[in-house]
Amino acid sequence: LNIALLAGDGIGPEVIDQAVKVSDAVAKKFGHEITWKPALTGAAAIDAVGEPYPDETHNICKTSDAVLFGAIGDPKYDNDPSAPVRPEQGLLKMRKALGLFANVRPTFVFPSLLDKSPLKKERIEGTDLVFLRELTGGIYFGEKGRRDDRNTAYDNCVYTKEEVTRLARKGFELAMQRSKRLCCVDKANVLETSRLWRETVQGLEAEYPEVEVSYEFVDAVAMRLVQWPSDYDVLITENLFGDILTDEASVISGSMGLMPSASLGSDIGLFEPIHGSYPQAAGKNIANPMATVLSAAMMFENFDLIEEGKVIREAVNKALAEGIVTEDLSEGDKAYGTSEVGDWLA
């Protein structure tokens, strides 16, 4: 396996290191060989070569079997979102260039961490949902600009039936592997793109007769996710709604530091923790590497190496049970460093 390794900014390099250790241990155990190909991205790439997603990085990704990604973002860009070059542009360019149209974001609870949630235990017990967010269309990629002397700004949201269909099919397929329930999240009472989403999904229902499909408005889902998250299973939605709702969903479990994600589309998948670059913690050996390690588990599973993924998940569960955790989870008990947790898992 050739894996492009995009560590990125902040705590990215530290957590990526642990995922590499764990993946190598798994590869050894199961007789695989992994060749890691490091490449620059994010603020680190801007600093080095003036661009957040350089061509060289793209070439490395294109010729790999998958991409393992850390985090991007640096506070020096945060207060100037209209700066000519920003790390986010690299992220969007990469998603588009690699055809990563489906962002898979699971939210589940670790029983031992229920108390960490801002929600009451009885509200989140049993929560196990997955968002499929469309990642290369919609208002993120439509025409945008200014007119009237820069006093009017516009952003275009555009979707084609084909874009909706390929994302929705992934949703139906995922639902078939899980509890056969699919929720399409839109704003069809206001938006034309949402009406296209809804009618396209309705048109696919007949091909997946076992899947029970529901349609909910994005504002209602924003409420119900907080009220009864365990009611949901697979949710599909467009790019911007997905951005907002997946972040909202990530905090309900109380295990945000443990949530992995995958971005899929063409042959090359990208796997990354959902947390950010957390610059305040960078270089201190305190960041929790588990979300990145679990992203590596998703990577193996996506290669159909199911057992390989499973041993990683079991190792994480065991570390949690035995208290081999970083300070965000240690609750007064001994806290381990990022690399110690990585070593233990490996």
Add this chain to the structure above:
Amino acid sequence: LNIALLAGDGIGPEVIDQAVKVSDAVAKKFGHEITWKPALTGAAAIDAVGEPYPDETHNICKTSDAVLFGAIGDPKYDNDPSAPVRPEQGLLKMRKALGLFANVRPTFVFPSLLDKSPLKKERIEGTDLVFLRELTGGIYFGEKGRRDDRNTAYDNCVYTKEEVTRLARKGFELAMQRSKRLCCVDKANVLETSRLWRETVQGLEAEYPEVEVSYEFVDAVAMRLVQWPSDYDVLITENLFGDILTDEASVISGSMGLMPSASLGSDIGLFEPIHGSYPQAAGKNIANPMATVLSAAMMFENFDLIEEGKVIREAVNKALAEGIVTEDLSEGDKAYGTSEVGDWLA
């Protein structure tokens, strides 16, 4: 005072009746006279005259001092968002026609109801925030349509500097009356309209030197609202983000059935509970009228009749303390009917 009375659908008529009783009692006590002018809206208006916001209703609103609104929405329209006539269209038409560009949605906690929240008590204690949502611009009102044989759909999001300025000024003014903290919620790392929002608000900062302004991305706010709602005070945002975030915020307090709102712009304000038409409860005398009654309090306060608003708020607090509540809040104790609660408050 001439008040247009738009009861609407579902439980709308019942809860509106209680707000009328209470307002009349307050008017009597303080020596005002209220003339109520009932008018049709929503599904009720479609059924009667084929349109959700008939001209006659608009004329009544235009010639009134304020509008008191119940709720709209009927399940018979829910599964067909592309039906030619829908209640929502009436709502959007009314907002635009009455120039209601600022939707004011407070979220606060009633200490006696903390246990109703899906969030842990220590997370929500002290929560008292207000959203100002832009209500007549953005992607709701931009050009929308289909091309390529209906296989491509588009929605345009457009904002002018003027639209942002008038909403932002209301935000700064509200912040000055409260704790002088203002949060501008946008997605300036991706959207051009958000960059216009951010730079416009930044341009106003000098005029309100006492207000401390922060800028946060919509996805981060969707998380932090669940994590630490009491960190926020006044938040301003565009139409679609406001739709999603105000609904999310409404469930954190656990007092959703008690949350009022105001939509302001020109001289005529509109006041309504944030809950929906709750058709399952219609006609059963079980709906909680307090959100509508508190909307009437906001109406008085908007006329600068501060004492009048205050006595209503005190009455509601007293009813809660003494258990004069509908079944949604009664917890095994005696539940009162909608009209009994209204009578008691009056």
